[in-house]
């Protein structure tokens with residue numbers, strides 16, 4: 001089974017020989033890949049959507065891994081219990097705020113695992129902040145580019161971060177800044193370029209013309225209103 005570069009990188013971060021819960025598993029590619037490559041003992045693949053979980057069930061059956069990878073339909077961590085003895089929770093490919101909500105609602109489970117592997121699609125700064133506020137220490141934080149898109153993968157364990165991050169470290173990741181990451185450099189250059197275009201467009205828009213345009217529209221709309 002060939003994983004995308006992003007999924008491969010997520011799989012690479014998992015500490016070997018544990019029991020994993022993949023929340024929002026969809027196709028279940030990560031647990032299947034990890035099990036087939038002897039990286040984990042077993043897995044629980046969870047999803048809130050019946051359709052997604054069916055994809056997972058079909059793929060798990062295709063590789064005949066039903067005894068090794070369980071599937072559970074549910075919201076976030078609600079179907080995971082302490083008796084599952086999860087070592088690693090993986091949550092990838094969803095928004096950061098949803099991820100925070102899942103960790104918050106399932107905090108009893110999240111506080112009893114060895115590591116979190118998170119790949120938030122947005123609000124990444126808020127995820128880093130949440131981890132620090134909830135006694136998780138970020139031990140790995142990598143940005144990568146796959147098929148033209150930038151992704152960040154964060155690995156965290158229980159523990160207090162002694163030196164809280166500066167604002168820019170929450171936004172871009174402390175390790176990437178310290179490591180002078182080429183990908184981060186490219187990403188920031190790309191963002192600055194886009195912001196400069198937006199700024200230029202704003203500056204070039206003549207406010208008076210825009211006001212006149214809106215006034216004329218209101219006039220026209222009122223005229224139509226009279227006929228109704």
Ligand SMILES: C[S@@+](CC[C@H](N)C(=O)[O-])C[C@H]1O[C@@H](n2cnc3c(N)ncnc32)[C@H](O)[C@@H]1O
Nearest residue numbers: 023024025026047048049052074075076092093
């Ligand atoms: C874009 S897919 C990501 C799949 C896979 N984790 C990956 O990174 O390629 C997001 C999946 O998360 C599931 N999902 C969304 N909200 C969820 C929640 N609250 N609990 C569990 N799964 C959820 C969706 O049904 C969908 O299958």
